[in-house]
Amino acid sequence: NAGVTQTPKFQVLKTGQSMTLQCAQDMNHEYMSWYRQDPGMGLRLIHYSVGAGITDQGEVPNGYNVSRSTTEDFPLRLLSAAPSQTSVYFCASSYRVSNTGELFFGEGSRLTVL
Amino acid sequence: AQSVSQHNHHVILSEAASLELGCNYSYGGTVNLFWYVQYPGQHLQLLLKYFSGDPLVKGIKGFEAEFIKSKFSFNLRKPSVQWSDTAEYFCAVNPYNNNDMRFGAGTRLTVKP
Numbered sequence: 001n002a003g004v005t006q007t008p009k010f011q012v013l014k015t016g017q018s019m020t021l022q023c024a025q026d027m028n029h030e031y032m033s034w035y036r037q038d039p040g041m042g043l044r045l046i047h048y049s050v051g052a053g054i055t056d057q058g059e060v061p062n063g064y065n066v067s068r069s070t071t072e073d074f075p076l077r078l079l080s081a082a083p084s085q086t087s088v089y090f091c092a093s094s095y096r097v098s099n100t101g102e103l104f105f106g107e108g109s110r111l112t113v114l
Numbered sequence: 115a116q117s118v119s120q121h122n123h124h125v126i127l128s129e130a131a132s133l134e135l136g137c138n139y140s141y142g143g144t145v146n147l148f149w150y151v152q153y154p155g156q157h158l159q160l161l162l163k164y165f166s167g168d169p170l171v172k173g174i175k176g177f178e179a180e181f182i183k184s185k186f187s188f189n190l191r192k193p194s195v196q197w198s199d200t201a202e203y204f205c206a207v208n209p210y211n212n213n214d215m216r217f218g219a220g221t222r223l224t225v226k227p
Contacts, residue, residue: 031213040123042204042219043158050213058214090157103150103215105157 002026006091006106013081013113021076021109023091031094032074036087081113118207120218127195128226135190135221137205144210147188153201197227
């Protein structure tokens, strides 16, 4: 049982480049989300999805796009990377976060934007 | 907007000392409350949660937390810490029937052997 799988684990970008962070879960969870973790600021919610075709913005959505075409996958796209997007990104999933509260996290993707 | 405050950024304790980490939130409605833990080099995992009922909840590894509604607090406690408890601890709040889970800034706990 793989759980939540994120790729890549590490990435270095130049300012203005685009990239996609991949997230896949094999637990048939309805809810998926992306967080960024920055020192002293904890985890901040970027975007989330409660099912295929449904996405919503979190606390810090600017500069990021998401889509949810399948239950399993929830990619996070950076269209034009900026140094302020240097962070560790976590994907998380849950059956229904409002019912169970338990988020299952991936191992994280460390992104550096030069 | 709701917020979650963890007042202790870094706590250093010796083994066998007692632990209390503070967590306060600003949301006024019914909330679900959680503590997550991130051990060095690992991803976050659930430590314990409160949905309703007994305000004192017990989690894994001897941790417990008390929900005090009047103080909007959900403090984490452990009577006697171990070196293996060295980790970062995050408080999280989820408004009832809402899919928005907000985390505090985290408290780094270092336990000296």
